Amino acid sequence: MYSQAKRLSQLALSPVLLALTMLSSGAWASNGQRWETNMTTSVTEVGQKIYDLHMLVFWICVAVGVVVFGFLFYSVFAFRKSKGAKASSFHENTTVEIAWTIVPFLILVVMAWPATTTLIEIYDTDDADIDILVTGYQWKWKYEYILPEGDNISFFSNLLTDKSEIYNTAEKGSNYLLEVDEPMVIPVDKKVRFLITANDVLHAWWVPALAVKKDAIPGFINESWTRAEEIGVYRGQCAELCGRDHGYMPIVVNVVEQGEYDQWLAGKQAEAAEIKELMxxxxxxxxxxxxxxxxxxxxxxxxxxxxxxxxxxxxxxxxxxxxxxxxxxxxxxxxxxxxxxxxxxxxxxxxxxxxxxxxxxxxxxxxxxxxxxxxxxxxxxxxxx
Amino acid sequence: MGAHGPAKGLTRWLFTTNHKDIGTMYLWFSFAMFLLGGSFAMIIRAELFQPGLQIVEPEFFNQMTTMHGLVMVFGAIMPAFVGLANWMIPLMIGAPDMALPRMNNWSFWILPPAFALLASTLFMEGGGPNFGWTFYAPLSTTYAPPSVTYFIFGVHIMGLSSIMGAINIIATIVNMRAPGMTYMKMPLFVWTWLITAFLLVAVMPVLAGAVTMMLMDIHFGTSFFSAAGGGDPVLFQHVFWFFGHPEVYIIILPGFGVVSQIIPTFSRKPLFGYDSMVYATASIAFLSFIVWAHHMYTVGMPIAGELFFMYATMLIAVPTAAKVFNWITTMFKGSLTFETPMLFSIAFVFLFTVGGFSGLMLAIAPADFQYHDTYFVVAHFHYTMVAGAIFSMSAAVYYWLPKWTGKMYNETMGKTHFWVSFVGFNLTFFPQHFVGLAGMPRRIPDYNLMFADFNMMSSIGAFIYGASQLLFLFNVVRTITHGEKIDDPKVWDGAHGLEWTVPTPAPYHTFTTPPDVKEVEAHG
Missing domain, CATH: 1.10.760.10 (Cytochrome c-like domain)
Incomplete structure (x- = not known):
């Protein structure tokens, strides 16, 4: 009887124990920030503004929360019948009711102002240095660089992660599901405009660090833009349910020096010329x-x-x-x-x-x-x- | 008055026109759907327990997320509150029954076939609906599995049921109030349901329109949602969310009504700001019609539209905040006890407000560009749907169960149910805010290692929350079979309202002669 109870309790506890072991052993290596609790910081000016706006609204909510929940917990603790609390019978007060309608409204105005100016900035897609047509496919991305001189270049960007990692027969790498065969390459400090569309169903092109998320809609072209201020590799994912492999169409953007970008572009153009010849x-x-x-x-x-x-x-x-x-x-x-x-x-x-x-x-x-x-x-x- | 009891056997339930029988059937049906939708959620959380694919394939995972949403929204939450309305509205306004009893029977009995149809799609060639509960075109049209036609038919029947239920509720409240029960004397639960019923009548036909357009696109060669034929996939989203946003208030407003009944009872103090509660509910309902595109900030709207929907959405915070302040002020200077219904109601106020804060954050369009379609959204709407609708529903069951059955539930077990639910719920959904902000999209079966820790936590919480519902079921069944008998009409010493003037358990027929409302305080 005892051993059976013990076995049952072990069984019941097993998910918890499993969790504890895994948490403590660091069962997987990752260079992505584990235990990250906040929004990805951006490498663009607009992204930084979005982050600041997010934090502003967050802290206002915290402040309001402290007051409201303070009032809630005080009422719950102070007026317990078990402590002999006698109920009052008041049930309305026009003054306070007007006050708690007006005060929240004023707080909203404080939030709406920076939200509006940031939104206007995000919507300003004019004067881009580079245009890239982004097309969502089930389940990969196609990038076409629209070049004023010479032929456009285009290529597909597919998930690189091997099936063996997905099906747990090989160890998962740190960029598990966030790695592609051919990343998008853009130069640093240049305004890049994305023209976003889809070939089949809806997708959404999202790179948190570049502060871009826009739906890719078949038959329509959406615009968005970024100006990355730091060289680096930025990763994102499709953000709109697009069928079976929605979770398996990552985005990788390499932000590089202008010189490196030019070189990469020239390489791509040579490749395209070669294919043209092969045809x-x-x-x-x-x-x-x-x-x-x-x-x-x-x-x-x-x-x-x-x-x-x-x-x-x-x-x-x-x-x-x-x-x-x-x-x-x-x-x-x-x-x-x-x-x-x-x-x-x-x-x-x-x-x-x-x-x-x-x-x-x-x-x-x-x-x-x-x-x-x-x-x-x-x-x-x-x-x- | 020849008061007669219920018919014997199965035909009692099949042919009944009694509001209490129909209410009971709605409640049991919705609980069954709650367990079904919950088991889909368990499969989702089991797959997300660790990165990598362990239990299900992505195709089936998508069916699970879709069916979980559909079953919970249309099968569990909505019918649960309709069941509550059936039971309580006639008792609260002093009416002998619902105004349209035969239609009442029909609006219930078409639901089980509708959900049998929906659930059967899981066994069909190509699988069940896999395009999310929001079923955006063209994933749900051109690219949908063949079972989508059954899904469309199922949604039509559910919509029909909801519309009939809503018409019945409106007809009952408008026509069947006892003499002296003026509109501004009605209990808040009745008010919130009256407003909800108008929302239902207004938007369920829009949903029917959306699925009919899908049907035409799939089978009859139209191109409502296909750009290739001159249509627009975004049109689908506008139509869907014109239904969908009022829908979330359809889900939550009756919950508001429930806690507005319970908090005064256990505070032994009248509801603070009754009039402003009514006006706030009406304002929320009005605003719900002009904010739908905040679900579509990333769809590429012109900036003027974006700003309009952002400002309108932010405005919802005002009446909602007023309600929260009213509930807390009701407790302020009361004489509080913490029976299970009260615990669920206080948790409702606390957790729904947390969901309100994340809702306000989501309303800010530029910030939403980062939150949209991530786990932050999943966390937000579960704070409102689960801690809002489900917690208030649990509170309602514990609150009125003694009146329905004439027996008292086990308080210790009820409190255990509450605390386990509370811990499990927060463990499940609070970490989802974090992974969402850190960049995890929703509706994915597998994720990068950086999201692993919080996901595992979330899964453990979900298993705890799921298990606590079995305790709930056990407690309710045990009350019915072995509960301690009570016959005090009032049940709770602080309770007010007509439902507490009829005997306990409530007889099969009540208020066959209208009560004199002047004698009792109608609302708390």
Missing amino acids: AQTFSMDELMQRGKGVYTRSCIACHGANGEGGVGKAIAGSPIATGEVAQHIDVMVNGVAGTAMQAFGGQLNDVELAAVVTYTRNAFGNNMGDKVQPIDIYNFKKGQ
Whole structure:
């Protein structure tokens, strides 16, 4: 009987004990501020104003709270029947009732003033040095730098954290779920305007340290801006529920010196020029298969499985699409399948990547179709639409 | 008067038009939904106990957050207060029953099928609703699982039930008050419900409109919420929150009414500022119609709209503060005892005010750009919904249970329920302010390690709070089966109002002849 009771109490206490062990052992390393209780401090002037406003309203609430709760606790303690308190019978007093209507109103005016001036500043998106089009996709971000001279450059930014960390088979890194393959890069002390939209459902682009949070709405473009005053890496997340992997589409912004930014931009432009050149080329089967495998691993594997066996998406091994007509296969890749999780990859992958991945899926997982698709085929297909 | 008792067997409950039977059914139904929605919350908190995915996949996690919200709002809180209204409004105004008893029966009996339909979506191909209880388009239209159609039908039925319930309450209060029961003599619970009922009649059709537009978009080729067809996803949010903001006052106003009955009783002193309480409630209801877009500060509104909604929202603090001051001043110079209903009511005043402070912070648009869609918001609305609506509902059950059953609940167990709830609730939701400010978005199944400690704390608190509700259930059932019998009509020595003039337990039929209101003090 005793041992059973002991076992039961251990069982009941186990979550608490577990918690205590974990708290004390520091079971995970992290450079993010653990036990952080307050708003992230910002590296922008506007962000600092928002923080100050937040603290102002907070302290006013604390002050009001001290008075109101003081009154509450005093009344509860001082007028206990058990201490012989006799009830009065008063039940109205117009003067105090008017007073406690006017005083809160005046306090509100004190808050509304700085709130209004800060809001006006946040809404001033004029005179930006750089424009970046941010597009939310299920579940990644696309950044397109709108460059006055030369071609725009654009790229996708995907979650970098490995599945093994998410499913607890590998130790979680300090930037767990807040790391991406390609971060946004912006120069320090420059006004950067974000033009924010979405490709499918709603998303919201949020980087606390840059004090930007704006909804990404399909079919509409929102504006927001930042001027980072400190070099560093700033992390954020999608803030609007956008489906299955809403928790897995982080944002990373590298704020760098102007010189470094120029260099990075030049590198990106060279990359884009290279891809443009590649689009005009004809590839061998081996090259397409090799590139296709890379694209498949990045963009397809999550839904279709490592061996094309399917999962959220249909199986590719032996699929009627991958072993059917080439044109239809390209159509599915470029335009997606309406009403399913199969997205339109036409705008997400370039023509080389599309050609490679179509070729790969027609010739891998036992689909030995033996045919090749070249970038020019994709180009012609898109043009013909 | 041939007073007859209830029919025998199952048909008593199926065909009843008795306000007490219907009230009882509403209360049990809402408690069942409370446990269902609570078990969804337990799954959410179990997954969030540690970073990483341990128990559920993200897809199912999203169904849990969605169903938790829907079941708690539409299944637990709203029907609970309708049940309370059914039981208490006729007793408080000296009416023999509700004005429209047959409609009353129907408005209850369409609820169980509606929620069976909603719950059944969890077993359907593609899963249940996974787009959040706010079901923003196009996630809830173009990108929704096929079960969304059942969800829409379910919402229509719930809305129908609410509208009928509200019409019945308005008809009862306007027409069935006993002679001498003037409007300004009505107990505050009746006042808050009258105003709530008008809110319901005004906004439930708007919700029906929103889901009907979704249905059209999904099945009939319209594009209300799709920019590709000339529509606008933001339109959905405007329509939804035009319903949704008054909805949160629909949830809280009857709770205001409950504590306005209980605090005077256990302070043995009349409610302070009765008139101003009525006017404050009406002002809050009016303001609730012109603040909806404060849920949408980051949606990209023009600055003029943003400022208007910010100022209007801040204004709500004025009548709400007046109510809080009135409750405390009622206790000031009273003669206080701390039975379970009083403990829940004092905690209501304290915790709801905390929720009011975070609400004021959220009203400040520039600061909201950092708070929006984070756990700070989750903490805020649970301080108002749980510590507001659920705590006041618990208080109400303990307060009127002896009148309903003629038996006294176990006070020690009641107080234990209170203290465990109080600790569990604060342990769950207070740390959520911190993780929200530190940058944790809401509705995510997994998070960075920096949020781990407070999340674990929050989960432990949630398990404690959840367990304490089973104690509540046990106490209520034990009262009904083994409770100490009482027959004092007044039950509580400080109580006032017509419901305390009828025998205990309240007979099946009461006030078949109208009482003389001049004899009793109508409100506390």
